[in-house]
Amino acid sequence: MKAEKSQNAFLEEDKFSHSLKFEYIEFYVGNVYQAAHFYRTALGFMPVAYSGLETGAEDQSSIMIEQGDVRFLLTSAYSPQSHVNEHVRLHGDGIKDIAFSVDDVPGSFQELVRRGARVVMEPTIYSDQNGRFTKATIAAFGDTVHSLIQRNGGDRNFPPHFRKVPKSISAPTIGLRGIDHIAISAERGQLDQWVDFYNRVFGFHESHQMEVVTELSAMNSKVVQNRTGRVTFPIMEPAFGKRKSQIEEYLSFYHGAGTQHIALLSEDIVTTVRMLGENGVEFLETPGSYYDYLPDRVGDIDEDLRDLRELKILADRDEHGYLLQIFTKPLQSRPTVFFEIIQRKGARGFGGGNIVALFEAVEREQRLRKTL
Secondary structure, rough: OOOHHHHHHHHHHHHHHHHEEEEEEEEOOOOOOHHHHHHHHHHEEEEEEEOOOOHHOOEEEEEEEOOOOOOEEEEEEEEEHHHHHHHHHHHHOEEEEEEEOOOOOHHHHHHHHHHOEEEEEEEEEEEEEOOOEEEEEEEOOOEEEEEEEEOOOOOOOOOOOOOOOOOOOOOOOOOOOEEEEEEEOOOOOOOOHHHHHHHHHHHHHEEEEEEOOOOOOEEEEEEOOOOOOOOOEEEEEEEOOOOOOOHHHHHHHHOOOOEEEEEEEEEEEEHHHHHHOOOOEEOOOOOHHHHHHHHHHHHOOOOOHHHHHHHHHHHHHHHHEEEEEEEEEOOOOOOOOOEEEEEEEEOOOHHHHHHHHHHHHHHHHHHHHHHO
């Protein structure tokens, strides 16, 4: 009877979609300690929890890092035969799990499977001194999965085998406060398949559509999001062009579909980008001519145009307001996963007016990598 009530609650106005929000993003990495150090010193994330041999975890070690409402889970394996190491061998450091917090894991999981989701892990309950923790996992694009997380009890750490990291170390205050969106690179011909998956299985809706063509490359893109917009996935596939697009480059080096970038929200992008640059984070270059025409295209903005020109920050406007954005270069040896820093001043779009400028900036980097 409880399962039936969970299904009915799920279906009523699709409350699951309405309440959905990001719990954490899990990266599989080659060395969890080095990755955590980089994210702390370069991006200002603080370690908050640890799992490893010392806590009873025998197959892998993990460090939870956070900043604002953003939580990244960094995981490395001890055994060369581990599925974690196989993922790193094939994809390099990359995103394995985009996890959501939900109110009812068993009911949500049952309904997602009924709607066509493929099971990776049935609902499993863990308990320790921190409380009760329920987790289930379904498959998504490529080797990426979505876990559903339900907590009952106090601590936000991850039982079993996690413990708090004492706050004895500091990190620079960068000003990142949340996840704006997560962009997906899909293989050619799979865009509509994954749009249908999120709309049908998760109750999302399509909010934007875009085709981008430069002199050399092209892509098709659609955006799906839940009812509140707190979970948003731009999905991109390569289109035919003269040369290899950034989407094709990603697919080639990542060896399949995966998360291309995470857009992180800042309330003061000028300060955030300046500090990230001082910490050694590199961004895509934007030609100075872009800023010569920016006032005519975007209109009045609060920020000083000289700061945007200096820091290579892009701007765009829609009927709701404007946004500021900038994209890092890939943050690992393969030209795959990168980050976007974004500040919204009312705008609800994704910088459509900057897409061609972004593509051309990436193409300049591809020329240097000889992958265009």
